Amino acid sequence: MGQPRLLAGLDTAARLDRVGHLTVHGALPQYRVDDLIDLAEAIDLRGRGGAGFPFHRKLRAVMRSARAKEGRSAVVVNASEGEPSCLKDTALLLHVPHVVLDGAQLAADALGAEDVVVGVTRDDVERSVRDAIAERGPGTRLRVSRLPERFVTGEGTSMINGIEGNPAVPNGQKVRTSERGLTGLPTLLSNTETYAQLAIAARLGAAGYNSVGLPAEPGTLMLTVSGATAVEIPSGTSLAYVLELCGSSPGQGVLVGGYHGRWLTPEDASQALLSRQSLAAFDAVLGAGAVLPLPEDTCPAGEVARVTRWMADETAGQCGPCVRGLPSLATAVEQMVAGGGRATFEAVEARMRAVRGRGACSHPDGTSGFVASALNVFADELRDHALGSGCGRRVVGALPVPADETPERLVVDWTLCRGHGLCVDLLPDVVRLDADGFPDKAVMPVPGRLRPMALRAIRRCPALALRIQE
The missing domain is CATH 3.30.70.20 (Alpha-Beta Plaits)
Structure with missing residues (x-):
């Protein structure tokens, strides 16, 4: 599939320190903010954390808002991966942290930002980022902030709240971080991989960056396959080919986009390309880059019920659709899987309708979307379980869920x-x-x-x- 870009150099070293990073990538060029916006637009750089928002629009919005704040702004790297099926950003910060820090530094220099923060949730990632910041020497504005490892930590206002020392939960307000974010300043907040891609593009230029991948969606993508393997691929690569290279197959279906994503049937997965346009034809999105094939030896209904309950437990605990709606949805799914009869299908549908569009963040919508997609792709399996026959297979945990460390x-x-x-x-x-x-x-x-x-x-x-x- 060609040479890696973000992961270049890892064939000879497990982690690139500052010297190794500069040897592989060279010095980081400087960009004026208008030129950086043009570059991001020319390569159609999109956020790689889930929403896929155009980076150039976000950068332009921060620049405009900063003018009303005497030019003051901040930059935040969202390195939260609270979902157990995702580890691509963790891989970047553990093994090639400087390519991420370069992207953040590049944006901060262009904006004249006074604060640059990397928000992390893991011990090992925090140590790696602290070491990388120290390797860059004195005078850097970069700093790292540790937040709780939870699903909702990655929501934009949760991240800002956590960095400021407040509970890392969504605030429910419809105020963009580009207008008011860290310490009230216009804040450029984007995902780890997004900043890494920006750093690569700054060195290659638009033409060089666009030489790989699809013409309409150039560059490479980072994926997490089966919750265990982080890979870099050119956009437009066949999903089936990526699974084959990772020693897997579409199995009973493939969940694309993580636990706020959508299921593909084996037939659809064999035809899909890893691009926005191709996945949109199957009503799916790449989201945070998680690809989870479901093997033949596990129970789809049990896997779906298990993840739905975990998602319900990840509520921020501050709005009704999460506090009561998601646990009720999880219970309805569990009752359906346990042989509750046809009425349980109606109960699941009712619970999904009750939470859609009503949360302080996208968590209720994402969870109900996950269940709705499973009802569509695994309709026969779920019907058999609801009517009492089931499939007779055990749940092997193909969809990873953290073990509860509290035995209480x-x-x-x-x-x-x-x-x-x-x-x-x-x-x-x-x-x-x-x-x-x-x-x-x-x-x-x-x-x-x-x-x-x-x-x-x-x-x-x-x-x-x-x-x-x-």
Whole structure:
């Protein structure tokens, strides 16, 4: 598929330090902001974190907003990968961090930005970025900020809030970061790979950059295949060919774009190219670059239910569609998969309608889209499960979900419980009531992030019927 660009040099070294980076790529040229905008437009650089927004428009918006702030602005690299199916940005920052920092520095110099922050969520990535910043010597404006590793951390306002020392959750306001972001300044916020692509284009120029990939979508793409392998490919490469090179196949279907993405049937996956135009024909988007083939030996229904529950648990906990809507959707999917009958299909559809377009961020829409796509592609499998026959296959975890590191459980003492129901008000993600108004289980797992609420539920129980058990 040709020579790598972002990952160039890794055939001889596991990580390119500053000297190795300059040996491979050479010095970084300087651009005026208008010239950098023209370059980004000429190569049609799009955000590589999910939305695919044109980078030149974002850069121009920050430049215009900065004029009203006495030229002041900031640059933020969004290196959050809270989704376990994605690791391409992690790979970049662990192995070639300077190509990312070059892109951020290039944009900051063009804008005259006074602050350049890389927002990360992992220990190893934080160390790699700190080492790379130190390798660049004194006088750099670059700094790194550690945030919690959660799905919603990657949302733009969540990232800004976290860097400023506030809870890393969406603010729900329709204010663009290009107008008011870090410390109230116009902020250029984009994904890790986007800045890396900008640094490559700055060295190659538009013509050189456009020599690889499709004419309408030039350059290379970073992908994460099967949640385990990060690869760089020219845009327009066959999806089936990439899977073959990674030792896989379309299997029962391929999830493209991660857990806010869409499923492709095996037939569609065999025809699709990895480009915006080709995937749009299948109502799919590349999103954050995650490609997840579903092998033949796993249960599609169980995999979908497992991910839906994890997505529900990743709620920011601040708006109804997430706090109540997504757990209810996950429960409806689980009941459908467990043989709940035809009525469970209607329940799933109703829960999806209830959350669409109503969240403080795109998480409810993305999760409902994931379920809707699964209902379409795995219609026969899900119908068989709902009607009780199932497929007889186990769930192998082909769709990666982090293991809950907290072994704690909420335990109900049935000799004391009187069915007051306060526990479900405080812990709707953990406690569910049966038809008589009592908890439907005696032992319920408590995610680590919900431990404070579990302790509060224990204190508020009038019958003292709850306790935490490790």
